[in-house]
Amino acid sequence: MMIRAREVxxxxxxxxIPPTDVADLDERAVASLVEFLxxxxxxxxxxxxRRGTVLPPHLADRLTALMQGIRGHFERCADIVSTSQATAxxxxxxxxxxxADPARRVFTDPHAAIRWLDEVLDPxxxxRLRIFLLGPGQTF
Incomplete structure (x- = not known):
């Protein structure tokens, strides 16, 4: 399941938030995310x-299609993954x-993702990004 929000x-x-099923990554989900963006x-x-697990091949293919479907609808995107799930x-x-989106990068270190996104965010x-990734009251 993917939970999305825009607070600021x-x-x-x-x-x-695992698990993921086909409905999370179907054409309606892509259209909904494009509309949101x-x-x-x-x-x-x-x-x-960071809670991710290895996806079965059919869901990995759908996630690829989702990422391709939203390409060009954002300035930057940071995907943060866990180092404890090497295969994922x-x-x-x-x-x-x-x-094939040059505006998307994958990070294992949330601090590195924050530094990269900070370049295009206002104060x-x-x-808010720090609260989302590190929790309330956390700094670096």
Whole structure:
């Protein structure tokens, strides 16, 4: 399941909570996410995939299609994966490369993702990003 929110400005937050099924990644989900992103000009996305597990091939293919379907609908997108799930990390790296989107990067270090996204965020969006990835009251 993907939970999405926009609490502040252009920052779009997506959090993956397993398990995932086909309905999470079907054409309606892609259309819904595109519609959501079109309502946020120059959206900056942060996708927290740290709870991720290896997806079966048919769902990995659908996730690739989803990423290709939203290409061009955001200024930057950081996907954060866990280092403790090496196979899932490699799978997300492969899916990200297949999306062929130069505005998307995969990170294992949330601080590195924050630094990269900070370059295009305003102060309020930066503060919200830290809450989303690190929790309330956390800094670096």
């Amino acid at each position: 400005g252009r920052l779009v937050e997506l959090r993956y 079109e309502a946020v000009p120059n959206a900056v996305m942060c996708v927290d995939l 990390h490699m799978q997300i790296e492969r899916i990200s490369r297949a999306s 309020e969006e930066r503060a």
